[in-house]
Amino acid sequence: MRITRRGLLASAAAGAATSIAAPALAQGAAGRVIVIGGGFGGAACARFLKALDPRLDVTLIEANPTFISCPFSNEVIVGLRELKEQEFGYDGLRKAGVKVAIQSATGVDAAARSVTLGDGTKLPYDRLVLSPGVDINWTGLPGYTQAAAERMPHAWKAGAQTLLLRRQLEAMHDGGTVVISAPANPFRCPPGPYERASLIAWYLKTKKPKSKLIVLDAKDAFSKQRLFQNAWKALYPDILEWVSLSSGGKVNAVEPDSLTLVTDFNRFKADVANVIPPQKAGEIAALAGVTDRSGWCPIDPVSFESKLQPGMHVIGDAAVMGAMPKSAFAANAQAKACADAVVRLLAGDKPIEPRLINTCYSIVQPDYGISVAGVYRPQKDLFVDIEGAGGVSPIEAPATTRAMEAQLAHGWYKTITSETFG
Amino acid sequence: MKLIAATFAILLAAPAAWALEAPPGAMACSGCHATSASVDTPAPRLVGMKADDILAAMLAFRAGARPATVMDRIAKGFTESEAAAIAQWYATQPN
Numbered sequence A: 001m002r003i004t005r006r007g008l009l010a011s012a013a014a015g016a017a018t019s020i021a022a023p024a025l026a027q028g029a030a031g032r033v034i035v036i037g038g039g040f041g042g043a044a045c046a047r048f049l050k051a052l053d054p055r056l057d058v059t060l061i062e063a064n065p066t067f068i069s070c071p072f073s074n075e076v077i078v079g080l081r082e083l084k085e086q087e088f089g090y091d092g093l094r095k096a097g098v099k100v101a102i103q104s105a106t107g108v109d110a111a112a113r114s115v116t117l118g119d120g121t122k123l124p125y126d127r128l129v130l131s132p133g134v135d136i137n138w139t140g141l142p143g144y145t146q147a148a149a150e151r152m153p154h155a156w157k158a159g160a161q162t163l164l165l166r167r168q169l170e171a172m173h174d175g176g177t178v179v180i181s182a183p184a185n186p187f188r189c190p191p192g193p194y195e196r197a198s199l200i201a202w203y204l205k206t207k208k209p210k211s212k213l214i215v216l217d218a219k220d221a222f223s224k225q226r227l228f229q230n231a232w233k234a235l236y237p238d239i240l241e242w243v244s245l246s247s248g249g250k251v252n253a254v255e256p257d258s259l260t261l262v263t264d265f266n267r268f269k270a271d272v273a274n275v276i277p278p279q280k281a282g283e284i285a286a287l288a289g290v291t292d293r294s295g296w297c298p299i300d301p302v303s304f305e306s307k308l309q310p311g312m313h314v315i316g317d318a319a320v321m322g323a324m325p326k327s328a329f330a331a332n333a334q335a336k337a338c339a340d341a342v343v344r345l346l347a348g349d350k351p352i353e354p355r356l357i358n359t360c361y362s363i364v365q366p367d368y369g370i371s372v373a374g375v376y377r378p379q380k381d382l383f384v385d386i387e388g389a390g391g392v393s394p395i396e397a398p399a400t401t402r403a404m405e406a407q408l409a410h411g412w413y414k415t416i417t418s419e420t421f422g
Numbered sequence B: 001m002k003l004i005a006a007t008f009a010i011l012l013a014a015p016a017a018w019a020l021e022a023p024p025g026a027m028a029c030s031g032c033h034a035t036s037a038s039v040d041t042p043a044p045r046l047v048g049m050k051a052d053d054i055l056a057a058m059l060a061f062r063a064g065a066r067p068a069t070v071m072d073r074i075a076k077g078f079t080e081s082e083a084a085a086i087a088q089w090y091a092t093q094p095n
C-alpha cells in the first residue's frame, strides 16, 4: 500500500495535517516516533513525519524553549544583525500536532526502546531519530576548557558565545590583533570560519582599520577557497592573513590567561581570540551508542538508520554523511528524506533511495555573496557527489551577481527557517 | 512535444498513487523554493507552476541555455526523467 503524498508540502507549510489526503497506511502501522534535538534536522524531521502520516505519535525532545540558529550568526558578531533574528520557537511544531517536550534527553535504552528525560520520565518509541548537532570536543585542544571559552569564545553554538565575541570585538582598540583558529575536518559548517573571517575583516576595515586579523588553520584547503581568497585579496589585502597548515597554522594549544595560541614554531598573542575547536556528535549520540571511535555516527544513507543501533536514525551534523557537509541545508534535506524512510519502515515498506541537495551561501561583505552547491546519492555507507553537478559560484563575476547571491542567501535563510520551524 | 511525452511516460509508467509521492530529490528543492507564499525571498515558487514549465526550465538550466546563479549547478544532478517526476509532483501540490 502506498501513502498518498498529495498536499504534503502544503500541510507542512501550513502546519496543519488536515489538508493531507487520507493516508493509506495499513491499520495499526502508525507508531510512536521520538525525535531528539529541535534544530535544523530534528524540527524539520518532526514536522514532516507528522505531515506524511498525521496518525503518527511524534514527540520532539529539545533542551531549550528557544532555538538560536547559527546560520547568519556571523552577521550578528559584526553588528549587521541582532541575535533576536536568530531565535525560533516551537509553536509551529505544536500547531502541526507534534508533542514538544522541553527537556534534555539524558539516556536511551535500546533494549526497552525508551528515552530518559532530565526529569526522569521514560518515553517509549518505535523508532528514534537523533539530530543533536555537535558538541565541543573539550579534550581535543589542550588548554581549551569551558572556562577558556569564556575568554576565547568559539561562537560555534549561537547564543551567549556569539554575543561574547561581538562584545570583545567592539571593546578592542583600533590597532588590535584578532586571531581565529580553524579546526581540521570534519566540523560543523566547512565555509563558516572563512565567512566569519571575511565579515570580521569587513568590520575591522570599516570600524578599526589599523587592526589585523590572522586565521590560523589546521588545513591546507577549505571550502570555496579560491572565491574567498580572491575576495580577501580584493577587499581586505592589508587586514586579513591566512596561515595554512603547511605554513605552520595548526594551533596545538591555547593559553587563555594571556590570550595566546601556540603553534609548532610560534606563539600568537591576540587581543581577541576566536577558537573554533574540534567537535564531535552531540553527547546524547554517544550515550545512545550510535557513535563510533571517530566520535560521529555511521548510518545507512537510504534509511538514515544507525549502523550500530537498529531502530535509531541519525541526521544532521552528528552523522557521517560522506560528501555532504555539516550544514543546516543538508540537515534539513536529510530530515525530510529520513521522515519519508521512517514512515515507510513503520508501514512495513522499504525506504526509497533519496537524492539530496546542499547549498551553502557565505557572505563576504554586505552585498557580496558566494555559494557552493552539490547533489548527492547514496553509495555504500555514504553520500557521494553526483558527477557533473554542483560546484561553486563563478570565480570571475560582476558585482551584480555577488549582490544577487547575497540576497538569495538571506532569502534562503527565511525559507529554510520557515520550512523547519513553521 | 518531447516534454509532454516525457511527462506522460512518467504518468503511464506508474500507478496513480505513485505520481503523487514525492520522488527522490523533490523535497530538497523546498530548501530554497519556499512552499509558503508568505516567505520573502527572490527564489521563485515552484508550487503553482505547470509541470511542463518546471521541466523545461530544468532542462534549460542543465544545458546552460538559461542564465542562473545556482540552478545550473543543481539541475545537472538530475536526469530528464528524474526532473520530469519532480516537475509532475510539484504540479500536483495545492497552491
Ligand SMILES: Cc1cc2nc3c(=O)[nH]c(=O)nc-3n(C[C@H](O)[C@H](O)[C@H](O)COP(=O)(O)OP(=O)(O)OC[C@H]3O[C@@H](n4cnc5c(N)ncnc54)[C@H](O)[C@@H]3O)c2cc1C
Binding pocket: A036, A037, A038, A039, A040, A041, A042, A061, A062, A063, A064, A067, A069, A070, A071, A072, A073, A074, A103, A104, A105, A106, A131, A132, A133, A134, A155, A156, A157, A188, A189, A192, A282, A283, A284, A315, A316, A317, A318, A326, A327, A328, A329, A330, A331, A359, A360, A361, A362
Ligand atoms: C557560524 C556558523 C554559521 C553557519 N552558517 C550556515 C549557513 O549559512 N548555512 C548552512 O546551511 N549551515 C550553516 N551552519 C551550520 C548549521 O548551523 C548546522 O549544520 C545545523 O545547525 C545542523 O543541524 P542539526 O539538526 O544537526 O543540529 P542543530 O541545529 O545544532 O540542532 C541540535 C539541537 O539538539 C538539541 N539537543 C542536543 N542534545 C540534546 C539532548 N540531549 N536533549 C535535548 N535536546 C538536545 C540542541 O539544543 C539543538 O537545539 C553554520 C554554523 C555555524 C557555527
